[in-house]
C-alpha cells in the first residue's frame with residue numbers, strides 16, 4: 001500500500017496527482033500532514049503543494065472535462081467528507097487515463113459517487129440560499145449566520161451579490177468560523193480574532209439591531225403563523241422540507 | 257417597539273397583515289419563478305428564474321412570495337370563498353405604502369422572493385384591478401424593485417388594465433376556480449367562464465405581441481415574462497378527474513399558460529347546501545391530479561391516456577403512471593439497454609432524470625441491476641416492467657397486473673408506510689420547478 005500525505009487543500013490534491021504521475025506511483029491512502037500512518041504500508045510519500053504543478057494538472061483536466069465535469073470536482077471537494085479526496089483522486093485519474101472523458105459514464109461507481117456528492121453539496125447550497133435570514137444591524141449591515149452541513153458559502157456568493165447588491169451584508173458560517181462581507185462593491189472573506197458578538201444562535205443583542213428590526217421580525221413571524229392551514233397540518237412534510245437543523249437560525253421558527 | 261415606527265407602518269399593520277394573510281392563504285397558485293430579472297444598478301433585488309422556497313408552512317407548502325390580499329372586502333358571494341360578502345369576518349385594507357414597505361423589507365431580509373397580490377372585489381372589477389396595478393407600479397417605478405411580482409387578474413377587468421398590469425408583473429393569473437361553467441354559475445353567481453377567459457386571452461395577446469415587439473426592439477419592456485397560471489378547486493363540484501384533466505390539457509395548449517394548480521376544497525364556510533359536506537379536504541385526489549398534470553407536462557402523456565370514459569377518475573391507490581402501466585401490460589417489459597427514451601419515461605420507478613442517466617450511460621456498456629439501483633431507479637417498482645443485463649425476473653407479463661398491484665400496494669409492517677399526502681412522487685425526481693404545493 002502506498003500512502004501519501006499532503007496539506008489537505010484542493011491545490012494540494014492536484015499536486016498529489018502530478019507527483020503520482022511523475023513517479024508512476026499511485027497512492028491507496030491520502031492523509032493529512034502529521035496524521036499517524038497506518039500500521040502496514042509499503043511506501044509513504046509526502047507531497048508539498050506546488051502551484052505550478054497543480055496548475056498543470058488543472059490545465060490537463062480543463063482539456064479533458066467539460067465545465068460541468070470540472071464543477072463536479074470543485075463542488076464535491078467542498079463536501080469535506082472523509083476520503084472524498086481519494087475518490088476525487090481516482091476520478092481525476094480515470095478521466096486522465098481514458099481516451100475520452102468519462103464524466104457521463106454513470107455506470108462507473110466512482111463517477112456515480114462523485115455525481116451524487118456533487119448533488120448533495122448543490123442541495124445544501126440551495127438550502128443556504130433558501131434559509132439564510134438577514135437581521136438588520138444598527139449600522140445598516142444585514143447579517144445572516146448559518147451552519148451549513150458542507151462548506152458551501154463560497155458557492156452562494158453570486159446569488160447574494162446579485163440579489164442584495166444594494167445593501168451591505170455579512171454572511172457567516174458559525175461552524176467553520178469564517179464569513180463573507182459585501183460592502184456594495186466587492187465581497188471579501190472575513191475571520192474574527194475573538195468570538196463574534198452573536199452567540200450560538202446567531203442572534204445579535206437587541207441594542208445592536210436597527211430600530212425597526214424587531215418590528216419586521218414580528219411581522220414576518222405573524223405572517224408565517226397565519227399561513228398554515230389547520231385542516232392540512234403535516235409536521236412530517238414540514239420537517240422534510242425545512243430540516244430541523246436550520247430552525248435555530250430561522251426567524252419564523254423562534255418563539256415570541 | 258411600536259412607538260418607534262418606521263415609514264408607513266403603524267400599530268394596525270400587524271393586525272391587517274394577519275387578517276389579509278389568512279384571507280389569501282387558500283389560493284395555492286403561488287409559484288414564483290419563470291423569469292430571470294437581473295438587478296439594475298441602484299435597484300433592489302433580482303428574480304432568480306426558478307422558484308426559491310424561503311420557508312415551508314406547517315402543512316408543508318412552499319413559502320416563496322408574500323402572498324397577501326390588498327383587501328378582503330368583497331362585493332361578490334362565491335360559495336367556496338372565505339371572503340364572500342355574506343361571511344362575518346374581520347375585514348381590512350392595506351394602503352399602497354404599507355404593502356410596498358412590507359414587500360421591500362421582507363425581501364431585503366431574504367424572507368421572500370417577491371409579492372403575490374390578490375384582492376377581493378371592491379366597487380367593480382376595474383376599480384380593483386387598478387389598485388393592484390398601482391402597488392406594482394409603485395414598487396417598480398418609485399422603488400426600482402426588481403424582485404418577483406405576481407398579480408391576480410380580476411375576472412371582468414378591462415383589457416387596458418390587464419395590459420398595464422403585464423408591464424409590471426412577472427406573472428399574472430386568473431383563476432378558473434370551478435372546472436365547469438354550470439357549476440361555476442351555481443357556486444359563484446357573479447362570475448361566468450367568459451369573465452375568466454377574457455382576461456386570460458388579454459394576457460396571452462399581451463405576451464405574444466410583446467414577444468414580437470422584442471424581436472424588433474430588444475429594449476421593449478417585457479410583458480408578464482413568467483406567463484400566466486390558473487387554479488381549480490377540486491371537490492367542491494361534481495366534475496370527474498377526466499373532465500378536469502381535459503380542461504387542463506386544453507389550457508396548456510394555449511401558449512403562455514405555464515401552470516394549472518389544483519386545490520383540494522377546504523370547507524371554509526359553515527354549511528351551504530350547494531357544497532358537498534366533506535370531513536377532510538380531498539388531499540390524495542389533489543396529489544394524484546398533480547401527478548397526472550406532471551405526466552402531461554414532462555412525461556409525454558395525453559389527458560386521455562390518464563383518464564377517459566372507461567376510467568373517469570384517477571386511481572387513489574396507485575399513482576397515475578403505475579395505473580397506466582397496469583392497464584397496459586402489453587407494452588412491457590421494456591429493455592433498459594435498447595428502449596427509446598420515450599418508453600423509458602413510461603416505466604414505473606424511472607423518472608426524467610434517471611431516464612436521461614440511462615440513455616447517457618448505456619453508450620459506455622450494458623447496464624445491470626446494481627447500476628440502475630444506484631442511479632436512483634425505484635427497483636421495487638421497476639422490476640416488474642423492465643429487462644436489463646441480468647434480470648430474468650418475473651415481469652408484469654408473467655404475473656397478472658392485479659398481482660403486481662397487490663404486491664406494490666401491500667402494506668408491509670416494516671416498510672414505512674408512504675403518506676399519500678406527501679407530494680413525493682415515486683416516479684419522479686422533479687425537473688427544477690419542484691412540485692411543492694404552492
Ligand code: SF4
Pocket residue numbers: 330331332333334337338339340341375376377444
Ligand atoms: S370574488 Fe374572489 S374574493 Fe370575492 S367572494 Fe369570490 S372568490 Fe372570494
